[in-house]
Amino acid sequence: MTSRTPSDHSVNDSGSAGPHGADGPAPRGAQTVAYVAATALGGIGALVVAAVELTSPEAGTLDVLLWSALAVLLFAAAARRWWFGASGEDRSRRIASELGAAEVAEAVQSSSGEVDAVRRLRVAHPGLGLRDAYELVQRHRGDRRSVEGRSSGIG
Structure with missing residues (x-):
């Protein structure tokens, strides 16, 4: 029994590079699309709350930073799932x-x-x-x- 690494298989049977050949990346499933859409919408919501906090007269710096950090994390999670999920x-x-x-x-x-x-x-x-x-x-x-x-x- 041998273990295989991704670098061992950089060329598929048809001779084209990459795991999916010349057709490009594999199609994303409905579950991945739903996850990315929901996470991105959450990121947009957090960004809106951060903007409202920023324009509010009694806005706290910590509130703005926390909402902004949440937005960045949600966008990063959506991007990671989109590009590396499958x-x-x-x-x-x-x-x-x-x-x-x-x-x-x-x-x-x-x-x-x-x-x-x-x-x-x-x-x-x-x-x-x-x-x-x-x-x-x-x-x-x-x-x-x-x-x-x-x-x-x-x-």
Whole structure:
């Protein structure tokens, strides 16, 4: 079992650079768009409150600084999610697709159950997501059951 780093796969199978080829970045899901929109609206709201505090005659410096800091943090969170949100999911899917059946079988056979098999896969392959590891274990168990069923004449 080998661990893989993003730099190991800077060129995909079609020969184009980057994880998504010549098509550009992967499309963003509805959940990412909703999160970014809500966070950006919160940042705009905090910016409006900071502006109102600034123009108010009894405005405190601390109030203006706190609302401004909140606005900056919300905008930063929205920007980070927009640009980097899907990279972890992409990496996990890539790792899952590169794992061989033998590696999954080894983790399942040396474990005491599904949870332990998923844990072993995730420890052996940093960056593999919980859902992807679980699906690999389930797929392996399903493949093994179908092979056993065919060999016993059932199916």
